Amino acid sequence: MIRAFALQTTRLTDEARRRHDLYPVASAALGRTMTVSLVLGAMIKSGSVTVQVQGDGSLKGVLTSADSEGNVRGYVGNPYVDLPLNAKGKLPVGEAVGEGMLHVIRDMGLKEPYRGSVPLSSGEIGDDFAYYFTASEQTPSIVGVGVLVNPDRSIQVAGGYVIQLLPGASDEIITQLEQRTPLLPPVTTLLCKGKSPEEILHHLLADFNVEIKTKMPVHFACLCTKERLEQSLIAIGEEELQTLITEDEQAELVCHFCEEHYFFSKVELEELLHTLKE
Ligand SMILES: [Zn+2]
Structure with a gap:
């Protein structure tokens, strides 16, 4: 009744950071988007998923592309976004992204690719995808993504999780998950403690019978030649x-x-x- 994904994307986010010379806010926006893109890629059997975060903020948008085999690539419009930390002491991803739309294009080699779009809800990426899954794919979802950046701009940790209620989930399960959601720690807290994606799933869904179905390595990989x-x-x-x-x-x-x-x-x-x- 519940499907969940957890990812550790520290190394691939750092590779993107290095390749694009990203400033911290840009690293956070791209790392978070690539993390969910990999989940979207893992949901299809073959083909690719393109995600476009089209916002009017100084980041000038994010574009990523992931496949079903754990490969992702992406870039931002402006890698040199330099904004002070927000009131909560966090990288101001929402402010950098601004207002706009989130587009998801799934190309599974069929005649017409599947397209879904929703307005950005906060530009913080996690909230935006949660809204996308719920509104566009009719799958209520919890999305937690995070990127911590070191003072030298390298990536300390990056990763995320997506928890989805599948059709037929009982009211009991829904209530249980709803009660648990506000208590979930930020994914970066779990990653900093050295927790693996499997451990993260067991931690987040401790009240449920978690069964790990598949494991997959993830990489930053481009298709250009x-x-x-x-x-x-x-x-x-x-x-x-x-x-x-x-x-x-x-x-x-x-x-x-x-x-x-x-x-x-x-x-x-x-x-x-x-x-x-x-
Ligand atoms: Zn390339």
Whole structure:
């Protein structure tokens, strides 16, 4: 009657932080979003899930993409958001995200990808996904996500959990979970104590009979390759490509998701132009 996921995403959040040179608030927003994206990815059998946090705050949005095998990638619009801690002494993720929409696109290789959107409720990511699951997927859910950043901007801990009531959950279970929810500690507290995802689930759902069904490693992994970026160079068209060759004599493309740089020499660009003309 209850389905739950718990994740430790410290290392992958730190890799994203390093690749994108993220400031603490940006690390927190991206780490939290990637954590839930991995859960969304684990819910599908194959394909990918894209999450877009579209807010009007100084972070200028978050975009992530996860697959069903524990791989995630993502970036924020502005990695250098520098805001003071809020009144509670926390990183002001909601303020950085601002007001806007949360979009979830599940592409399972079918004709039409599934799309769901809800307005952002606080921009704190956890609340927003809880609202998304409840309103858009009709699955009442508790979402706890958190990222702690060290003074040197590296990630101390990151992770989260999603607890969902499945159709047919008895009133007794619902009441029990509702009573327990306000008592749940922040996930960062549990992670700082060195608790594993399994231990976190046992802790959060102590009153229930927890059975661990699946374990999966999670990674920051991008799908970009030089061949894929060749396609985007071809897509700019003959005229633009010719201009690039004449004026710049080279091209350097950077993948938004992972900051990997790809260099194209004049000869390579001319070959692409040649392919285009054929
Ligand atoms: Zn990439």
